[in-house]
Amino acid sequence: MYKILLTIAFVGFHLSYAQQASLTVERIMRDPKWIGSSPERVHWDINGTLYFTWNPEAEEAASLYRVTAADRTPRKINPRKEQGIIDQYTYDKTRRRAVFERHGDIYLYELKTGQEVRLTNTVLRESNPQFSSDGKHIIFQQGDNLFQLGLEQYDWVQLSNFTRNGRTRGEPSENLSPQNQWLQDDQLELFNVLTQRNRKDSIRRARQQEIDVRGLKQLEIGDDILSMQQLSPNRRYITYRLTQRAEGNKNTIVPNYVTESGYTEDIPARTKVGSALPVSRTFVYDRQRDTVYRVDTKTIPGIRDLPDFWDDYPTRKRELQEENKDRQVTIGQVNWNEAGTAACVVVTAADNKDRWIMRLNPENGSLHLIDRQRDEAWIAGPGIGGSWGGGNIGWIDEETIYFQSEASGYSHLYTANVHTGQRQQLTHGNWEVSNLQLSADKSHFFFTGNAKHPGITHFYSIPVKGGTATQLTSMDGGNEVTLSPDEKWLAIRYSYSNKPWELYLQENKPGANAEKITASLTDEFNAYAWREPEVISFKNRFGDDVYARLYQPDKPKRGRPAVIFVHGAGYLQNVHYWWSQYYREYMFHNLLVDLGYTVLDIDYTGSAGYGRDHRTGIYRHMGGKDLSDHVDGANLLAEKYGVNPENIGIYGGSYGGFITLMAMFNEPEVFAAGAALRSVTDWAHYNHGYTSNILNEPTTDPIAYKRSSPIYFAEGLTGHLLMCHGMVDVNVHFQDIVRLSQRLIELGKDNWELAVYPVEDHGFLEPSSWTDEYKRILKLFEERLNN
Template sequence: MKKLLIFLLIASYLSANAQDLGTLSVEKIMRDPKWMGVSPSNIQWDNNSRTVYFNWNPESVKEDPLYQISIDSRKPQKTSDDFKRSLNKGSISYSKDRSKVLFERNGDIFIRNVSSGQENTLTSTLERENNPVFNADESKVLFQRGDNLFSMAVNGGTLVQLSNFTRTRKRPESALSKQDQWLRQDQINEFEIIKKREEDRKNREEKNKADAVKGPKEFYLDERSFLMSVRLSPDEKYIAFRLMKRAEGNKNTIVPNYITESGYTEDINGRTKVGNALAVNESYVYDIKRDTIYPIITKDIPGIKDLPDYLKDYPKQLEERTKKNEDRKVSINGPFWNADGSHAVVVVSSLDNKDRWIMKLDQQSGKLSLLDRQRDEAWIGGPGIGGFFGGANLGWLDSNTIYFQSEATGYSHIYTLNVNTGDKKQITSGKYEVQSLQLSNDKKSFYLSANMEHPGITHFYRIPVQGGTSVKLTSMKGGNEVSLSPDEKWLAIRHSSSNKPWELFIQENKAGAKPEQITNSPSEEFKSYAWREPEMVKFTNRYGSDVYARVYKPEKPAPSKPAVVFVHGAGYLQNVHYWWSQYFREYMFNNLLADNGYTVIDIDYTASSGYGRDHRTGIYRHMGGKDLTDNVDGVKMLVEKYGVNPENVGIYGGSYGGFMTLMGLFTTPEVFKSGGALRSVTDWAHYNHGYTANILNEPANDELAYKRSSPIYFAEGLKGNLLMAHGMVDVNVHFQDIIRLSQRLIELKKDNWELAVYPVEDHGFVEPSSWTDEYKRIFKLFENTLKK
């Protein structure tokens, strides 16, 4: 009887504990994320293509240790700290036969034999060397030290300085102002002693010049100049370089930090605001044989004077700028040379974000000729194309043919172009995006990631460079982040599904090959709850476009039939997909809401990534327009198909999602009864330039766009209940944003809002206590307003 009683007590305890593990609470899900288990990250192959390294933390220690597996033995093994340090490589460069690899480690250059693993040190200096590459015949190593470019024979020969950028305080006469040059010459003309000294100085300089070893031509860099790129042509005849000159007169914002070790309030020097003066970009070519430096000429670029269409809304400004007839400011990326250096191509981007030109560079003159122009009256962007959200994919297939990506059809696809004939060919096509791209070692195939099957499913493909049928290499539904081994025989795949975090798999680089799972990361506590696989739905918005969403359905809807709209951040981001969300906390919170009777919807509204150009740019000049109406239309769909009560709908989100929450409560108060706006942009004129100017142009030039896109101008429309939450040391969306809106609400005599502040948090919260406090407030808001 006693044993039976003990057994029943143990069974009762285990049952209660299991039930507790399977029940969600805000406190539970907002703990340090290690409670869930830590997924593998930072996947990298060894140069020998036999070993994969990755960070992983199955033991939940403070920092994620480095693990490795080999192709022969698939069991993860933890590496030593010393070995981890030996893998700390900067940029790497392979020899043509891929038998040797150059790399930088801790500011020195090394060369490694791939098959034997033997390393030799090429430089060991106190100065930092980086960006090593082989020259065309692989007899020399080229690298950068400080501002300058150097070469050194692989067998340990002479170190040669190829460029001569100097920041010496002695300014050349040509750098003096016109006034100072006049005064100097007047002194020489007036005084014999100065004239004599000047002649003596010139004689000494001429003698020193004659006696000196001839070096590369000097190029003076002033205190405002930064070298952004220095490149040597493969034939070693030219050096191309790009300068960025810092704008003057801009005022940086200040972010006060109140919780400090010193006990004093300390200022964090922040960014500038949209519309401030931009840095000036200048690109040059140094002809080594002629010892001559000349600029890359942009004045003849087709459309360099074109004005944007939005100026039609401002007739006076249009007239003034038409009369000025000024060239637009541009930035040049490149040159990109073919293998023998006979052709060079540059990518030119207009700083007003409307144009991207691919142009052939005449290296002897600096003149440009057009190969391809992509114009967008909204803004240039999309995967692999360039602009604010990423660099451009461009390379050479052979001596005469380049490849690149373009949104010419409305979706980012691959193109090839003959630089001699101008013949252009589209390689991929369809209503999907090529999201990553690399050329095979033999230059016969492209490897690409794309969402061909469904906007929310990514796979890894291979396609011939001449076009044709693509071969799908991955097979698991969901997200597949692929790292291809250097010899292209293996795939290291980070895979996840919508309710299962990322794991590492290894697979042969063959269609139909079976992937082998390497890691198993979730904790027992995490697995004890049946995480929902959200229902993937598609609805048609009021403009006739398809919009994708995920719905979390409650098993037992609350009597008031409430619903909550979660709005993802960043604007240009995809969250409706079949892989594990980067918003994992919000994913768990949406499960908690569904457990408590809410129907939750998460929408890839207009401006989200993954859906092509029209979806991306649909918010041009009106943020809080089509992006907001998509969410309103999603609520309408919930009412019609899921039986949601339209009187009990809430909304929440952070950053761009916080902005959307404000716009929802201020401009469509009949739709949203309450909302949680986290780290929100409240006035776009106070955000940064790189992101905002793409979408809204500049405040002084396009005031209409800012007035209709900023919540602060619509605050009088607030009727529902608003919770605002913001980190006080947010250097992205400044705390000033939410303070300005708070003052506006005070002046409007609104009393149905509250502000929660987090003194130690930046834009992305770190402390579990802050996450917990924030989401307890959001949950309380919805419980008090949507269930009555």
């Protein structure tokens, strides 16, 4: 009898285990804590202790943990002790001292003794502390102005005197009328918080008056936005930027219907592409000569060059040629060498076609070319920045800078002499450099690269003079490395295709063992045999290599259907050997394969990780090569993998939703069904920063917008379309899908449906919303891909 009971219990255990291991939409789309909590926000403090946020106990919120090289067991940190962690700091030249900001005050830290000295204690915030080149002073910012604090006498010296319409910011305005004075006095009497703030302002003004500003030139900024105030290392020059606000723009509004108040509330949102841009100018204040002058951009080589797209608009091109105006440009942060004898800046064109690296002559504000990168599509790529920022740039010695460029077709590392312009390319090949940093002794660089395979990243070092790069990590997959302050240790966040991120610790030596620090996955997650998708490549119709993830079922479903997934963001990589940020979709693909579907996930033209040509292949035609790559992928499935070409579906979110719409409207004979999630339907209604890079502006390049926006092709819908959208989406507005719905109604289409999610933004948060959305997607494919 005992043996019978034991056998029944054993069988029951395995039946329960099998049931637990099977996938459902409800199981996949629960709170992600059921998977486990991977370590995040990995950083070192100044003493070489490694910190990270983690939630192995599935609590309401993650906690801070720490490990050291000596004690590698994760220890939870008391939240009250977190404020003492120093993780953002600046060294002096000797690397024996560091300066940092904590709660708006400046502190000095002695690394050898661990002694911490508070240098400021004011009601205002002091920020951006730096050592002077001689190490005897701390330079910092308080309000708009720069100050100098001596480390021997602890004397304060104000270095700049920025004024707004003749007044230092924070000074009281002109005398109030009796009525307005009464209102102000009444407010102060009623509200204690205002009284306290008024007292603090009085204290601040009194302390400000103790600092002698006599003889300091007033630097008038008017109504402009002041930014990038910076003192040269030799303390002679102050550089700064003034930005004039754009006028005449209209911001969008996103209505929020499900609110605590019970009333519809408006969420202020962004402008749309083509809105007026702010205009900035950069200035130099020579403290020695007590004079201010603007940095001169008129001599920048090619500043009047017109982009090639104007060839499609010959009349307007002739008008622009006759006007012969300088293009609008923006000057980034001034980068000084240690001695303060030379400076360089990154200048970017507002039309996104040029990036210049220029040497700045601070004596007269003139600019001299070091490197120009022009792209008739748009400037971008890892470490380059383009319109998004200045990218990686810094000094190796007093005459040599380093930077990244796509001049070879891939983002690589270069050095250049700032006086002669002589360049040297340090890394080479059909792969990309990212996360670049110079070693503390400036003898070599550290960087992440995908040299081994486009979908595998490793951490490397290379001498600053050039040579062979040394691979420091050894686990194939995704390696996100954070280097310790003494550069002896690598904190590695590592994952593989079917294994989420974990934290490892490794000595900074090639071939060293990487020790696993965290174990984050739950037993429930590990109970299922998650597939490792096959990474394949195929030639598209243009002869380009396109990479894809392929999931194949052991027992294909009747009708041999397939689903193609389109990742979002456009410029993003999802075909790789590390854990996907689309982890819900990855799990859903495992479910589809369990049900007998073949699944293909393509890094289409425009995706990251494959160099400049792949990145810019969608210029002026989104829904062109990126869409045809999916059509070619569908043909591959039919020709090579036995898929029924009549039963192919497609789905994706954001940019993936946009491609899904273009596929359903323009390739109806290829795709029988599609699910478009949070989709852009008309690029003229998206934001400026992203869209103007790829399509220019609607008023200057309407051809690009008309051939790239799904709303103009809706009449082509013949298959079955599901659209899903969050109603409080402040990225791709709900208005997008409403406009397309009206278009489909007017066209008399009846083979579509719209599911709305009243409380969801662009990225869904509620498990119930994820579950509802993906149950609808699965239902669509189950009903429409089984011929």
